[in-house]
Amino acid sequence: MMTLLRHALVSVARLGGSLLALGPLVFAQGATPSDVAFAKSEAFLVKSAFGSAMASAKGIHPEEVRARQEAIILYRARSYDAALERALVAIQGGLRDELLLLHAVRASVWIQDTEAAEYCQGLLEDRLDVMTGDGAANLSWWADQVDGLSSWVDTMILQDAETAAVIRRSRTTTVSVFGTALGVLGLAAFFSSRKS
Amino acid sequence: MAPTRASIFLTASALSGGAVMAIELSAVRLLAPWFGTSQSVWSNVIGVVLLGLSLGYLLGGRASRGSRPAESLVYLLGVGALFTAWLPFIAGPVAELFLPNELRLDSAAEVFRWGSLAASTCLFLPASVLLGGVGPLVAELVSREGNLRAGDAGGRMLFASTVGSLIGVFATTHWAIPTVGLRSTLLAAAGTLLLAALLIQVLTTVADRWAKAALLLCFLGALSAVLTPRSMPVLPEGVVLLEERESPYQYTRFVEDRRTEPFMRSLQVNEGADSYQSVWQPELGLLPGDYYYNDFVLPAWWQGKKGTWRCLTVGMGAGTAKRVMEGAMPPGLTLDYTGIELDPVVVELAEKWCDLKADGLTKILSGLDGRAALGLVEGPMDHILVDAYANQVEIPPHLATIEFFNQVESLLEPKGWCQVNVSGFSVVDPIVSAIASTVSAAFEAPALILRVPGARNCSVFARRGGRPPVPTEAGWIPSDFPESIAALLRGREVRGQWDWVEVSHPKGIVLTDDLAPVERLQQLSLEKARQSLLGAFRVPGA
Missing domain, CATH: 1.20.1250.20 (MFS general substrate transporter like domains)
Known part of the structure; x- marks a missing residue:
């Protein structure tokens, strides 16, 4: 858990442009091979060397923390479905930090996965409610992000509902008109046979 | 009587x-x-x-x-x-x-x-x-x-x-x-x-x-x-209809999007969704944003050739590929372009709205089916682009089979490039996998699939008697590439952005003239895209 907290700290720090300042702090607390791999991966990520960042991330343990880092790298490399897949592995592993969730929601929006977007957005909002530490210091920034994403997700939900309604309407119209036409035909045949 | x-x-x-x-x-x-x-x-x-x-x-x-x-x-x-x-x-x-x-x-x-x-x-x-x-x-x-x-x-x-x-x-x-x-x-x-x-x-x-x-x-x-005008879909505000025509093949229109700077024009045929067949910007060269056309310049840069680059496009549309390549060729390389377009009305409108013009280095074969026209083209070519679509997103089956790609291969120079634009949602999309496997089988060589970030397209590459570069190997982005070209490749070496198909390990059905279920594959592609990734995970509370 401590490893994860340190990783989350570094990620948030990167977001604020203070990676260099916090980097030594990570090592000062006693770096494990996983920490080193993470730091390397972050350094490559800053330089947009995505392939090397992914290669370095292989040394991160445990699996969910590695998945979290890979999700962020993949998102930055614009591989959105792969990013969401890795983010969901991290979430499944119990991670709930705001940076991971933010990337998960954004990736879901990019690939228009409404179900995943709604789920991850819910987790992100929950996370914001209990945010402490460095994240809390930037609460208004996070709130803005969540609001912005929330309107995207809401639009996607509305679009899905509208599309479903249109398909229902099309089916109902078709079945009604076909049914009516066949009904008229049946009636015509019935009266015709009675006459003859 | x-x-x-x-x-x-x-x-x-x-x-x-x-x-x-x-x-x-x-x-x-x-x-x-x-x-x-x-x-x-x-x-x-x-x-x-x-x-x-x-x-x-x-x-x-x-x-x-x-x-x-x-x-x-x-x-x-x-x-x-x-x-x-x-x-x-x-x-x-x-x-x-x-x-x-x-x-x-x-x-x-x-x-x-x-x-x-x-x-x-x-x-x-x-x-x-x-x-x-x-x-x-x-x-x-x-x-x-x-x-x-x-x-x-x-x-x-x-x-x-x-x-x-x-x-x-x-x-x-x-x-x-x-x-x-x-x-x-x-x-x-x-x-x-x-x-x-x-x-x-x-x-x-x-x-x-x-x-x-x-x-x-x-x-x-x-x-x-x-006395009543025909009803047509309303264009979004800021998008202007330049011209519309009915051809023997399709309803065709050119629209200009004035919401962007510079203005972009696009060719739309039979469009019921937000797709387009060709785009035009005033400047030659790479298009701004996530357009698959930008990938068309990559083979010329990877090849490192000097002199003339002979390129043939099957499915030219309004000539977007030509304009993108012309403005982004490597130094010392001149584009010699041949475009095949089935619909003469598209060519006529492109000449009017997209500066398309046949000249010494630009040949246009208009009104001909892509496959039939291959027989009329004089090879060898350095690069053959297949970008043929019908009815918005449907790849014509006869332009997706091993027999067709055999014809393509026979028109290429040794180490020449075949590049196919495939509309698909991922590198493992059923239609993308099938076409990459078919190209690989036809060329008896590996095929590279590259996803176009932010778009619903993948580029499939194969070479006659050679292999495309591998994203994880050295040489993927040579150091002499200018930043604009390097930026097209950066980030595409990660998972989900590329795939590799070997002849011995096809990743999809090899399409033939006898059996090319392209529509079924495209249907599967859409069904797969609709499934939520969340379904594959058992996440608490989901």
């Missing part, structure tokens, strides 16, 4: 047969701006017309038992004309009932399938039922006139009606739609039906005043349709 009266009835049957075909062939084109012209839209329209005709046959048969079948015939033809005349004007409002305001491509197939069926039912069923009733009434009248047996009268009626249909098919497709357009074609069909009704009314001296009044009303109704 009284030849004059019987021949009038048979003429009416022929005119009605021609009108039915005009309606049927125009129907798909009429719906195209909203639902496209995919196989499923065609099937729906044909199905609805067949249902209408079959109902009409029964109702016409029943009406023929009456004492005044000629009057019934006048009613059917007159009201049928009215319905036909108004089709171009009511098509839009009816189609929009069955389309959401915003349509995502992954939902489009289902919306188009059901929406086009519902719209076809509302629009074309009434006219089909009415015109289906014409045949039995004509058979009855011909039989009564000449004291003919049912089979004889029916045979004559079917002969006249089928000859009329035949003329209707050729006249509609080859002359009317490309020459006078959809609206006038349908108005002409309505006029034909009114003419038939009038012939029967006048020459058979139908006395009933109601029939006369009905005919007059139908005439006035159809006439008022002449």
